Amino acid sequence: SAVISQKPSRDICQRGTSLTIQCQVDSQVTMMFWYRQQPGQSLTLIATANQGSEATYESGFVIDKFPISRPNLTFSTLTVSNMSPEDSSIYLCSAEPQGHEQFFGPGTRLTVL
Amino acid sequence: AQKITQTQPGMFVQEKEAVTLDCTYDTSDQSYGLFWYKQPSSGEMIFLIYQGSYDEQNATEGRYSLNFQKARKSANLVISASQLGDSAMYFCAMREGRPYNQGGKLIFGQGTELSVKP
Numbered sequence: 001s002a003v004i005s006q007k008p009s010r011d012i013c014q015r016g017t018s019l020t021i022q023c024q025v026d027s028q029v030t031m032m033f034w035y036r037q038q039p040g041q042s043l044t045l046i047a048t049a050n051q052g053s054e055a056t057y058e059s060g061f062v063i064d065k066f067p068i069s070r071p072n073l074t075f076s077t078l079t080v081s082n083m084s085p086e087d088s089s090i091y092l093c094s095a096e097p098q099g100h101e102q103f104f105g106p107g108t109r110l111t112v113l
Numbered sequence: 114a115q116k117i118t119q120t121q122p123g124m125f126v127q128e129k130e131a132v133t134l135d136c137t138y139d140t141s142d143q144s145y146g147l148f149w150y151k152q153p154s155s156g157e158m159i160f161l162i163y164q165g166s167y168d169e170q171n172a173t174e175g176r177y178s179l180n181f182q183k184a185r186k187s188a189n190l191v192i193s194a195s196q197l198g199d200s201a202m203y204f205c206a207m208r209e210g211r212p213y214n215q216g217g218k219l220i221f222g223q224g225t226e227l228s229v230k231p
Contacts, residue, residue, distance in 0.1 A: 033218060042204060042221045043158070058218075090156050094219075100146055100165065102208075102219060104158035 002026060002097040004105035012111045013083055020079045021108045023093035028073035033102070034066070037090040046091075049076045083112045116140065117207050117222035124227050126195045133180070134190040134225045136205030142166075147188040148206040148219060149179065151199075158204070164188060195229045202226050 003026040013019050023032060034046040046066055047055040055068040069077045080087050088111050094104045118137045126132035138147065149161040164172045164179045172179045180189040192199055203226075206219040 031217075037156075042223050043206075043219075044221075045218045048218060092158060094158075100163055100208075101160050102148065103160055104150075107156045107158070109156060 002029075002095060002103040004093065004095060004103055006093060006105035006108050008108060009106060010109035010111075012113060015084050015112055017083055018079055018081045019083065019110060020077050021091055021093075023076045023078070023105055025074045025095045025097065027097045029095040029097050030073070031096065032070065032076045033094045034068065034076070034078045035092045035094065035104075037092065037107075039088065043092065046078070080110065083110075085112045088112045116209075116220045117205055119205055119222035119225050121225045122223070124225055125230060126192075126227065127230050128197060129194055131191060131193045132195055132227065134192070134203050134205075134227065136188045136190065136222060138186050138188060138205075138207050140186075140207065140209045142209045144209075146208040147179070147181070148208070149177070149188075149190045150204045150206065152202040152204060152224070154201070161203075162190065192227075197229050197231060200227060200229045 005024045007022045032049045035043040037043045045058050046061045047057045049055045049068050049070040051070050051073050067079045090107045090109050092104050092107045094102050096102045116139050145166045147164045151159040162172050162174045162177045162179050164181045171181050176193045178191045202224045204224045205222040208217045
């Protein structure tokens with residue numbers, strides 16, 4: 001299995017501000033994934049982050065709103081920009097260190113007031 | 114179109130009994146992977162079990178087994194000997210579009226909330 005950590009674990013933010021979420025994997029991985037889980041909903045993929053290239057965004061998600069960095073093979077950040085209450089969600093990162101199991105970080109609970 | 118369907122929003126099971134959580138999927142790919150995750154109230158996603166489309170035997174991990182019926186496109190999770198700590202949301206997910214043993218995005222079902230009664 002893999003150990004994936006995220007920071008912060010939770011935050012309460014004011015509308016119009018930005019929050020950067022960090023994700024660290026304990027081994028090198030090619031791809032990292034960022035998901036959003038709105039209250040009472042399932043998980044939806046925001047984007048896939050490959051080291052050394054721009055992230056690939058899913059329909060409905062744009063780079064200006066959710067910029068992603070992937071500076072090396074163990075680390076990625078997701079920024080939620082110009083936040084509104086609709087951005088209140090759990091944000092989760094995931095990776096597949098080896099084989100086919102995809103492991104998730106503990107998530108970041110974001111509340112936007 | 115819904116790719117992953119979990120038709121049971123909520124389920125109850127008596128402690129120590131077995132329970133089956135349903136999952137059906139839709140894909141035209143020959144290579145795909147099916148996953149089950151547990152999400153307790155803390156919000157973390159805990160990987161439970163994986164089944165590849167070419168795997169001939171049903172996957173098992175401890176008390177968890179995946180009843181894979183390829184022709185019916187179903188991948189039901191069976192939890193044997195339920196425990197109080199099994200109370201959580203359970204998500205079925207699929208990965209398609211790549212060889213199933215390589216990385217790729219997951220598509221999730223809407224989840225089933227399981228409550229285990231003492």
